[in-house]
Amino acid sequence: MKQPLSPDYDAIVAGSGPGGASVARTLAQRGWRVLILEQGSGAPLKGTLGQMARFGAVPGRSAFVHRDASLLVQGVNVGGSSSLNFATASDPPAAMFAAHGIDLVPEVRTLRAELPIGPLPDHLLGPMASRIMAGARSLGLEWHKLDKMIRPQICRSGCWRCAYGCPFGAKWSARDFVEQACAAGATLLSEATVERALLEDGKAIGVVYRHQGERHSARASTVVLAGGGIGSPRLLHASGLGPRESAFFSDPVVAVMGTVDGLDGGAEVPMAAGMRLDVQGISLADLTLPRPMYQGFTAQVGRLDRLSAHARTLSIMVKIRDDIGGSVGPRWADKTLTPADRNKLDEGVGLARQVLAACGASHVFQSWHFAAHPGGSVRIGAGVDHNLRAAADGLYVCDASVIPQAWGLPPTLTLLALGQRLGTHLADSA
């Protein structure tokens, strides 16, 4: 085994999505020597279909086809899924965390003051989002602009690149925190895959990782696993501390689409506005995606007649809070819908169809379901304690896997808050 870049760090963070980037930044800014190991690429975001596919559509790595043929995707690159996400921000549900003695209000307050979080100004609300909002409001629905993690002064009206990874720096991503961590002295090693945590006498002492085809070790008395809802349960198992299979949630989504003659759109920020039925666990929002992604949806369900209607087709996202189930295993992630999940999706799709009808849409059809929020696989209160500590001293998990219950919300802001809270806890107790 080769020697690491540097033999000793105070903390090693495995994964650079929102959870990992946040804890790494906090620790580095508190003077800790931090090594961030990320299995994906750190190439600058280009906002192209090809790069998006390399980061988020590689079967078995970033895209998982379930037994029912539905798809689960995650971003594998510096920044994790946040590089490709739709930048919607939502506060953590206070009661869910209070049940575990966790109060994220101070962290969220700090993050909201620091980050570009807020509704888009009117000039950035695309024609499709506006049309859908008008249709929904005509039905009396409480459809409103959603908070976005976007810098409006940089964001360009008529641009469609968010979903491919904003190359202009308009969309916030965890890359921003990784950069700030490095500016504060952290070391980032991309294309470095952590294989397992190293443990000695019940304590974390470092990690084993692969980089450029060779195996290395790095040592630190604090190790934070932040590989995301799929990566972290795998790492815990590989370290001899977690089960081989872990149940999870994924917040499945269906896109419901319909054509409005005379409309000319298709290039705008997705999820600019929407509504949530909290009790039912159903969210709806506009979901205008770039043409190739739209065409993927149409082809998937055999609606070849709609292939060329992208600029005239409104698309509404229906997302549900699914039951925790299925399994993440060493080489798979598989989850099918329960009857309760199906009922929720049906209810949301029914509502989306009403909204599209109110918009004057015809040729309405829906995609197969897909998901992009794997989490809950190492839950607080089960896989980790309320300080995110796993079953070994010095070993922590900080990403969507620790979310304690079925979810159904945009997770990013919550994960940033959890990372900041963990970093502060570690630095204060050192």
Ligand SMILES: Cc1cc2nc3c(=O)[nH]c(=O)nc-3n(C[C@H](O)[C@H](O)[C@H](O)COP(=O)(O)OP(=O)(O)OC[C@H]3O[C@@H](n4cnc5c(N)ncnc54)[C@H](O)[C@@H]3O)c2cc1C
């Ligand atoms: C298309 C899409 C749209 C989305 N829209 C929104 C939205 O609007 N709002 C919102 O809040 N959320 C959204 N999300 C979800 C959100 O981005 C994720 O929930 C969030 O990024 C999860 O953060 P995380 O810290 O758990 O890890 P991730 O973002 O999953 O990052 C984990 C990182 O760890 C790395 N890793 C894993 N295993 C290892 C290993 N063994 N060694 C080294 N590195 C490893 C991975 O490569 C990855 O980069 C969206 C996601 C997608 C894909």
